[in-house]
Amino acid sequence: MFATLVLLYMFTSCKTEKADLIKDTKPNIVLINVDDLGYKDLGFMGSAYYETPNLDELAQQGMVFYNSYAGAANCAPSRACLISGLNTPRHGVYTVSPSDRGHKKTRKLVPIENTNLLSNDVYTLPKMLKSAGYITANFGKWHVGEAPSKQGIDFNVGGSSRGNPGKGGYFSPYKIDHITNGPEGEYLTDRLTNEAISFVEKHKDTTFFLYLPYYTVHTPIMGKEQLIKKFKTKAGSNGQNRPDYAAMVASMDEDVGRLLASLKHNEVENNTIVIFTSDNGGIRDISEQNPLRAGKGSYYEGGIRVPLIIKWPGKVEPNSSSEELVSNLDIYPTLQHISNAEIQATLLDGIDLNPILEGKSIEERDLFFHFPIYLQNYSKSNDGGRDPLFRTRPGSVIISGNWKLHQYFEDQGLELYNLKSDIGEQHNLAKENPKKTEELLAKLKHWRNETNAPTPTKRNPDYNADFEQEKIKSVTLK
Structure with missing residues (x-):
């Protein structure tokens, strides 16, 4: 009897110590940033055509933000805002160059000159997390610099200044930089997810920041043939009816599910924050976001309102939601607070979302x-x-x-x-x-x-x- 009690105490003590260790350890961070995914392009956001069972489940496990905005209405400036924590006037990235687009006879003003990429001197989100002891990785579209390694990334696959996968680029052989070709016909979204899963397996005993900015669902619209055939038999609704685009969304959802399963398999799920969002609104000609007006590139709601989920086991109430105004500019200060970085950014344009994640209200703030x-x-x-x-x-x-x-x-x-x-x-x-x-x-x-x-x-x-x-x-x- 005495021996049984001793064993029970040791087992309970070990479990308690492990739980306390997880509680006191800085959480891993997985940030998934899908390219050109519209606000309404997901099941949990109201789409009846696209199928996203894994993301619907993630939404039930975390907090969904219904008034979430990108920092800008198209790829380069939005990503610059996310990675720098600074609004567009501070870094000067306003678009994918040039700034004088459209016919010259239809422009009344001479536009401001655009800055193509973030300076390597900017104290980026990955640099800040490195100072907090994180190993950092990028798998996919970087788009804010030529070399992610100079902007705080330790491991990079597929990331450079490129903004799209190129003609026919979703199937191997690939057209992007910093990636080796897989078997002919390998799908890029699958490959980037495989790289992310491999990273988790190798670094599960460290503290890591995994940035997964998929090239999908950016043009060219290219899905797997078997999925395209499936969606051809499904009726569209509310301006959403393209089988090839639906196939891309379905593959992305499947791959997010695989990554989330790997976190669980490698026993890091309970100490990992998962953030899922999009860099800007969807292209209206491809997928409508009704009742939102316009789409990517516009500062009407269809161009800047984006989906956002944050899951943090033990910290964020499952199946919760928020109506607070938030922006991708808020991700940097939120993670800076959580990571307690040794060297912190002194100027950030977003706010710390931790009070919202804890179920509290915040003072009303404006977005610009x-x-x-x-x-x-x-x-x-x-x-x-x-x-x-x-x-x-x-x-x-x-x-x-x-x-x-x-x-x-x-x-x-x-x-x-x-x-x-x-x-x-x-x-x-x-x-x-x-x-x-x-x-x-x-x-x-x-x-x-x-x-x-x-x-x-x-x-x-x-x-x-x-x-x-x-x-x-x-x-x-x-």
């Missing part, structure tokens, strides 16, 4: 977006933007509570929307509510002054109003 350049439309259709020639013309945006104000620099046009009653941004209330318009415009101007945000003022000598109207007519009549 600045895009002093031009981004042309997609040639096939009107994307729902302000005019059919551009997804975005130069301007700034503020979201404050339920209110959202757009300011455009060409004509000083103002658009005010109440997102609670008009999430589709169909009813401009700027003239009906001049008091709120002036209040938000003052905040927006103050923020631009505070961040030294450049605004274009020089008139474009090539602009031709008659030519512009003819172009608008030609696009509208298509």
Whole structure:
């Protein structure tokens, strides 16, 4: 009897010590950033066409954020915001160059010059985590520098300054950098996941930061043939009906499931934060995000509102959600607080989300977006933007509570929307509510002054109003 009690005590003691060790150990971090995945492109976000059972389960295991935004409306600036923790005026990455896109005769202003990549001198999120003792890895689209190793990444597969996988690039032989070809026909999303799983297996006894920025679902739209055949037999709904795109979403979901299973298999699940998001809104011509207006490249909701899940066992209540305004700028300060880094960034534009993760409310804060350049439309259709020639013309945006104000620099046009009653941004209330318009415009101007945000003022000598109207007519009549 005495021996039994001793063994029971030892077993219980060991379990307690192990639990305390896990509790006191810095958590591993898995950050999954899908390329061009729309806000409504997932089952748990309301899609009836796309099938995402693994992500639906992840949503039930963590917290879903329903008012989550990218730092910018297209790839390069959004990723620069995420990795630097700084808003676009501070790093100068506004687009995938050049900044004078669209026909020169349709641009009224000379746009601000774009910065292509983050400087290697920027104290990035991976650099900060390295100072906290993390081993860092990137598997997929880096896009903010030529060499991830110079920006805080220890292990890299597939990441460089490239922004897409290239023509036919989703199947081996690959067109991206820093990857060896797999067997002919190997799918890139599978391969990057295999690399991530191998990393977990090798480094499960360390503290790691695993960044998985899939190239999918960026163009070219290329899914596995058997999945395309499956979705051809399924009826689409609400502007979502492309079998090849649905196949890409399904493969991504399957691979996320495999990675999550590997965390469990390697016994690190309970001490790992998993963050799932997208870098910007989806391309409307491929997948609509109704009722959100427009899509990638636009600062209407369809271009900047993104899915976000955060799972943290023992810290975040399962099957919980938040309506707080959050941004991918908040990921850096949140992880900096959690990791207790030795060398911390002194200037960050986001906020620490830990109070929200603990179920607390936070003080109301405003979100700001600045895009002093031009981004042309997609040639096939009107994307729902302000005019059919551009997804975005130069301007700034503020979201404050339920209110959202757009300011455009060409004509000083103002658009005010109440997102609670008009999430589709169909009813401009700027003239009906001049008091709120002036209040938000003052905040927006103050923020631009505070961040030294450049605004274009020089008139474009090539602009031709008659030519512009003819172009608008030609696009509208298509």
